[in-house]
Amino acid sequence: MARLLGAWNTGGSAAYRELADVVRLLVLDGRIALDVALPSERALAETLGVSRTTVTAAYAGLREQGFLSSGQGSRARTQLPHRMAPAQAPGIVAPDGVLDLAYASLPATGEVVHRAFADALTELPALLPGFGYDPVGVPVLREAIAAHYTAAGVPTSASQILVTSGAQHALNIILRTLAGRQQKVLVDHPTYPNALDAIRASGSRTVPVPLPAAAPGTQLPGNGSLAGNGPGWDVDAMVAAMRQQRPAMAYLLPDFHNPTGRVMSDLQRRRLVREAAGTGTVLVVDETLRALDLDGVGTTPLAAFSPAVVSIGSLSKSHWAGLRTGWIRAEEGLLARFVATRTTMDLGGPVVEQLAAARLVRDFAEPLGARLEALRRNRETLLRLLAEHLPEWSFERPRGGLTVWCRLPAASSTALAVLAPEFGLRVAAGPRFGVGGSFEHFLRVPYTLPEEQLTTAVLALRAAQDRLDAAPQLRRTLKEPEAAAIA
Ligand SMILES: Cc1ncc(COP(=O)(O)O)c(C=O)c1O
Structure with missing residues (x-):
């Protein structure tokens, strides 16, 4: 010693x-x-x-x-302090004791993330003689991300990678570079709410293209499982919107779409990329959920079909959102424009986080086996609970990602979201996922909690639904919820 x-x-x-x-x-x-x-x-x-x-x-x-045990009698033993009571971790139970299903996010892949930081600290001294500013990202991380794409079938060099503080930061950089006032941005409809907010904040107008409804037979109340690839995307409608409305870019979620959990088939990917090519619309694909491939679909990154595709990635859902590490992959010319935009916002990411992220990306799959297994279990649990306790709701079985997009029998999503905290639950109302007040008939329910808490959550939804059924006028009289944080 x-x-x-x-x-x-x-x-x-x-x-x-x-x-x-x-x-x-x-x-x-x-x-x-x-x-x-x-x-x-x-x-x-x-x-x-x-x-x-x-x-x-x-x-x-x-x-x-938490680095030493506090056991009585025996001598102090070494340990890592990650065994916090999960209920104390933000994002699972809010400080007021309300279960939080407005966030579709998971705790860190504990030991793996912690160890990556420990290793990062040992590498830090080598970088301390530098200035610490690196607007494109620390080289080892850019190399690791490039190798990750190459292994997924998209040959990529480090010079095509810009490291960002998460996918949301990446999207803002892209919006500020490619879109803005007088410009339009095509989106899946529904889509990820924080992306809609970012598009609005950029001054751009959204061009929502509806995701086709699942065929009636696939949304059976109570057992709405969907076989095969599901209804996918309406590529014709997307391409028609690109031709007619000339959006500067399209923001798409083909890999375990948030909130529906859908995955775009290779056939649709190929067609979309081919037909979008002449329209002038840049395809921007957010692959934040790509690793959460619960059914083992094995998606091909959209960039494999065209070098012009811009990809956004993140460690937030595969490893931990607390890393605040994401990236943009693009052709070098376009990437240089993104870098120029980035330096108007910030001058680079924190170095230790990037060193830790490099370790995690190099061994990307290490924590995923256990994570996917737990998520598969949670998915089955949630679908079973919904079928049992809310048989009048229907849903599409998600192929991956973190959420189930439930269809409600009445336009009551906002009212449910307002009532739910009374029953100990926070959820994001359907209209947050769309524009113009759409999706009052839908509610996103994440399966990010363990079984016991999912049961509590579904019973809370049942109780809120009962309250609404008993007093339908509440749907009109309840105040809109405040725009609380969701992810
Ligand atoms: C589709 C999608 N994109 C982006 C994000 C945000 O990612 P990050 O934490 O990397 O900013 C999320 C998080 O919920 C998401 O679901």
Whole structure:
């Protein structure tokens, strides 16, 4: 232990704090293994030639931060502090105790993400002599992302990658470069609400192209499973809108679409790219949910069909939204324009996050097996609960992603979202996913919670639906919900 600690006592701050900091780093980078007993306070104090109080205070600090077990009797053992009570984590239960299904997001792939940060810290010193500004992204991360695309069948070099602070940041950069006032942006309808907000904020007008309704037989109340590829997209309507309305860009979610969970077939991808080519509309594809391929569809990235496609990626759903790391992949000429736009907003991303992200992207699939397995279970649980408790609702079975798009028998989505918190649940009303007040007949329900909480959530929806059924006038008299955060 003394050898590992080395010259820990620099005099830079209180000795107990320095000792604790060094032990923490040793645990984080794996040089002190997990679940090993540290020397007793007395023995370490003697060996290091410090007072016992110093070691006691250092151990107490480590215990408080979760790096040492607090078991009685035995000596303190090393651990990582990721075992927080899940109910305390933001995004699962809001501070007021309300279950949060307005966010379709998951906790971190715990140990994997933590370890990536620990490794990143050991790589950091090599970058400290630089200025720390890198508007395109740290080279190792750009290389890792490029290799990830290449492995997925889209040959890509690091010079085609711009690292961003998440997919939403990426979209804003693209909108500011390609769209703006007097311009139009084609969108799937429904689509991801924060994208609609970003398009509005850019001053562009949306051109919504409806996703075809699932055929009647596929939306049977209570068991609305959908076989095969489902109804997909209306490529003819998309291309017609491009020809007639000349949108500057299209923002599309072909890979486990949020909120429906649909996936665009290769046939439709090929046709869309071919027919969009002459229209002047840049196809921008958000692949944030691409890794959440619950049915093992194995989608081909849209960029495989044309180098002109602009792709947005993110680690938010595959690994953790707290990384705030995403990217844009585009042809080099266009990428240079995105970089110029980016520097009007910020001058680069934080370095440690990017180093951690590089580790995660290099070993992209490592945490996904367990994550997909849990999500598959949650999906089945939610579909079963909906069929059992809300048989008058119908739904399309999502092929991947995080959410079920439910069709309601009446235009009551906003009223349900307003009532739900009374029953301990927050949900995003259907109209958030569309323009012009559409989708009052729809509600998005994520399957991001474990079974017990999903049961509570569905029972809360049942109770809210019962309240509405008993007093239908509530649908008109309830106040619109505030535009609360959703993802
Ligand atoms: C389709 C889609 N795009 C983008 C985002 C936001 O991603 P990020 O956290 O990388 O900004 C989400 C998150 O819900 C999403 O579902």
